[in-house]
Amino acid sequence: MKKRKFRQGLFTAFFIFLLTLLNGCSSSKDPLVVATHIWPGYTFMYLADQLGWVDTAQISFQNTYSASESLELIKEGKVEAATLTFDEVIRARSEGIELTVVAILDISAGADQVISRTRLSQLSDIKGKRIGVEISALGAVVLSHLLDQAGLTKDDITVVDITIDDQETAWLDGKIDCVITYEPVARKLIMAGGYKVFDSRSMPEIILDVLAVKTATLHKREQITHLIDAHFKALRHFDVQREDALYRMAPRLGMEPDLIPFLFEGLLLPNRSNNQRLMVGSPSKVERVGNKIIEVMAQSGLLNAPVNTDNLVDSRFVSP
Structure with missing residues (x-):
């Protein structure tokens, strides 16, 4: 059995x-x-x-x-x-x-950009600025490289969390001094008087x-x-x-x-x-x-x- x-x-x-x-x-x-x-x-x-x-x-x-x-x-x-x-x-x-x-x-080899409202004589001039960025992994990576290149830390700036679809409005309303963005918003902001001060060519193959x-x-x-x-x-x-x-x-x-x-x-x-x-x-x-x-x-x-x-x-x- x-x-x-x-x-x-x-x-x-x-x-x-x-x-x-x-x-x-x-x-x-x-x-x-x-x-x-x-x-x-x-x-x-x-x-x-x-x-x-x-x-x-x-x-x-x-x-x-x-x-x-x-x-x-x-x-x-x-x-x-x-x-x-x-x-x-x-x-x-x-x-x-x-x-x-x-x-x-x-x-990305330039597609991701940082647009400033004013001309900067050097990248460290972003100190004290309000930086608009979508708080995502991609935004965090670009922000990290931006601060490294500028010789600054997060304590030196004010981070403003703004999604890509709200960035143009925030820019036109004067709520931010710089913004981490990409096309087609980047082109619109430059046409509105902005200046490209940093892009992903400075962080190759990232x-x-x-x-x-x-x-x-x-x-x-x-x-x-x-x-x-x-x-x-x-x-x-x-x-x-x-x-x-x-x-x-x-x-x-x-x-x-x-x-x-x-x-x-x-x-x-x-x-x-x-x-x-x-x-x-x-x-x-x-x-x-x-x-x-x-x-x-x-x-x-x-x-x-x-x-x-x-x-x-x-x-x-x-x-x-």
Whole structure:
């Protein structure tokens, strides 16, 4: 009797293991569901799709309005990957959402700017000023570098928390003396008499937009590789067939084709070899940047918990 129960238990355990194995194999063949919102550096996946280079059997896009919405869909288990800034990946990890960076989509090289109401003879002249900044990871990183370059600390300025959509109004109302911002607000403030006194060219390869995948979904290697290959192929098309690319990207970006190049001012678009340069190594350049961002975010009180950096970057998908 005991022997028969033991055999039944053994058979049941084996059957459950077999079902789990089969389910795992099946899920690895399902499309990778990717959340993405509108941003110039994310548009090449859309361009690749327009050109027929994305296999819908392997990739399914979920359009969102913001990175916050994309992260919410990841939390709910409705998507498995998203286009995000690197600091957003780190914040997600602090909240227990394990994401892994599999590609660098763009790098801010002047896109993030500090606009001053008055001319400054030197950067340290921001001492005593009211600095408008959106208190986010990205804002904290730019502010930290600004103060370092100026030789100042937070105690030397007044930080005014202002989201991007309220910055122009705050500027026109005279509530701030300087503001950490980006396009299209930066251009509007300069046209209103502001002066650019600092930008992300002074902090190279720090502000990154990335493709991040749930760490538990990295087994979908074929789908991830397919998407990244399509991205690089579209990036190449943008270089050699610019007019065609701009025409195809216009509906997504909601702009006339001839205005789209302005959106890419201050952005670097790393190809496969540059991705490898940034992501390969132990620690890689991206991992070192991640540690710096974690330090800044921790000092600014933007992390809910310590960040696990295991599997933060996976360079396999950008390798030849």
